[in-house]
Amino acid sequence: MTPERNQRIRAALAHRQVDLAVCLDRVHKTHNLSAIIRTAEAVGVHHVHAVWMDQQSGLRKGTSMGTHNWMQIHDHPHIEDAIDTLRAEGKQVLISHMSDKAVDFREVDYTRPTAIIMSQERLGACEEAIAAADQQIVVPMAGMVESLNVSVATAIVLYEAQRQRQLAACTSRIIFPSRKSSACCF
Amino acid sequence: MTPERNQRIRAALAHRQVDLAVCLDRVHKTHNLSAIIRTAEAVGVHHVHAVWMDQQSGLRKGTSMGTHNWMQIHDHPHIEDAIDTLRAEGKQVLISHMSDKAVDFREVDYTRPTAIIMSQERLGACEEAIAAADQQIVVPMAGMVESLNVSVATAIVLYEAQRQRQLAACTSRIIFPSRKSSACCF
Numbered sequence: 144m145t146p147e148r149n150q151r152i153r154a155a156l157a158h159r160q161v162d163l164a165v166c167l168d169r170v171h172k173t174h175n176l177s178a179i180i181r182t183a184e185a186v187g188v189h190h191v192h193a194v195w196m197d198q199q200s201g202l203r204k205g206t207s208m209g210t211h212n213w214m215q216i217h218d219h220p221h222i223e224d225a226i227d228t229l230r231a232e233g234k235q236v237l238i239s240h241m242s243d244k245a246v247d248f249r250e251v252d253y254t255r256p257t258a259i260i261m262s263q264e265r266l267g268a269c270e271e272a273i274a275a276a277d278q279q280i281v282v283p284m285a286g287m288v289e290s291l292n293v294s295v296a297t298a299i300v301l302y303e304a305q306r307q308r309q310l311a312a313c314t315s316r317i318i319f320p321s322r323k324s325s326a327c328c329f
Numbered sequence: 330m331t332p333e334r335n336q337r338i339r340a341a342l343a344h345r346q347v348d349l350a351v352c353l354d355r356v357h358k359t360h361n362l363s364a365i366i367r368t369a370e371a372v373g374v375h376h377v378h379a380v381w382m383d384q385q386s387g388l389r390k391g392t393s394m395g396t397h398n399w400m401q402i403h404d405h406p407h408i409e410d411a412i413d414t415l416r417a418e419g420k421q422v423l424i425s426h427m428s429d430k431a432v433d434f435r436e437v438d439y440t441r442p443t444a445i446i447m448s449q450e451r452l453g454a455c456e457e458a459i460a461a462a463d464q465q466i467v468v469p470m471a472g473m474v475e476s477l478n479v480s481v482a483t484a485i486v487l488y489e490a491q492r493q494r495q496l497a498a499c500t501s502r503i504i505f506p507s508r509k510s511s512a513c514c515f
Contacts, residue, residue, distance in 0.1 A: 158471035174360045178478035185470040185477055213473050284371040285344035287337060287399050291371055292364035298481040299488045
């Protein structure tokens with residue numbers, strides 16, 4: 144292992160957000176899974192919980208640009224099991240869902256231990272998950288379309304969490320002096 | 330047209346960000362184009378400039394969940410033409426690109442007239458665009474992967490622009506009281 148790679152691994156470990164998690168409820172499109180896993184890793188989230196659409200689903204090698212080497216994926220048979228696990232870890236459980244009860248995602252305190260449930264691309268959040276979650280959140284939209292892509296919405300929420308934690312000094316400044324990262328690609 | 334739809338159209342028009350634009354330089358994957366166009370529309374950006382990979386590229390019907398009905402796509406033969414156009418409109422031209430000259434995307438003032446260049450998924454920003462842009466920006470990353478998905482990165486930057494403009498009262502609160510929007514889908 145080169146010294147540079149060793150340094151990167153140490154820095155990534157130092158910036159892990161052990162009390163922030165993503166929970167995917169039946170999200171199944173490969174490009175969405177890939178983008179979500181990469182974004183989670185980019186903000187130091189190394190634990191992703193998931194309920195899969197079927198046995199053939201799940202994260203396959205190559206889905207996430209090698210990120211699976213650094214992530215822990217926790218499979219659950221049902222969303223209630225995932226929520227029970229997350230709550231037992233002391234996390235507030237948020238769910239992205241359009242309703243009159245939902246609050247703007249920026250109004251939530253992400254410096255608390257937090258899990259964010261993102262649901263299936265077409266079907267959206269299921270009743271069981273909505274009932275079990277602590278808070279429904281929405282990303283505000285000003286246009287004519289009804290929804291954002293699920294990986295886009297996940298990223299917007301995760302980077303808000305990162306912003307709040309950075310401000311609260313829960314994290315140090317997470318851009319590496321020797322390794323600014325491109326904002327785009329793939 | 331129903332009164333509700335009429336109201337939505339009026340609200341969307343009222344929240345247009347006429348001095349904020351996205352410029353896509355050879356971005357070509359359909360799911361990325363779809364997600365970017367939908368996100369742009371969600372923050373009131375109705376002008377997308379684009380240089381396409383080839384003549385077969387471009388936005389096809391169905392790519393963006395009907396959003397193409399509300400967007401104006403401006404095609405350019407070369408990125409320099411796009412940048413000339415954007416600068417002639419008085420916009421600062423930002424480009425997402427990893428380099429020592431790049432600044433954290435949150436350090437930029439998006440309340441100014443602004444265009445954001447996002448580049449091809451694999452190749453990244455070209456030399457001509459980097460040279461012609463006013464400022465290089467990056468989204469900070471704390472993990473082991475090198476980059477974010479291009480639609481994810483675009484969304485993170487656009488929602489930072491929306492946040493700043495909302496704070497600066499350039500926009501009113503852009504969540505519709507009668508129509509909170511789901512954070513996810515498709």
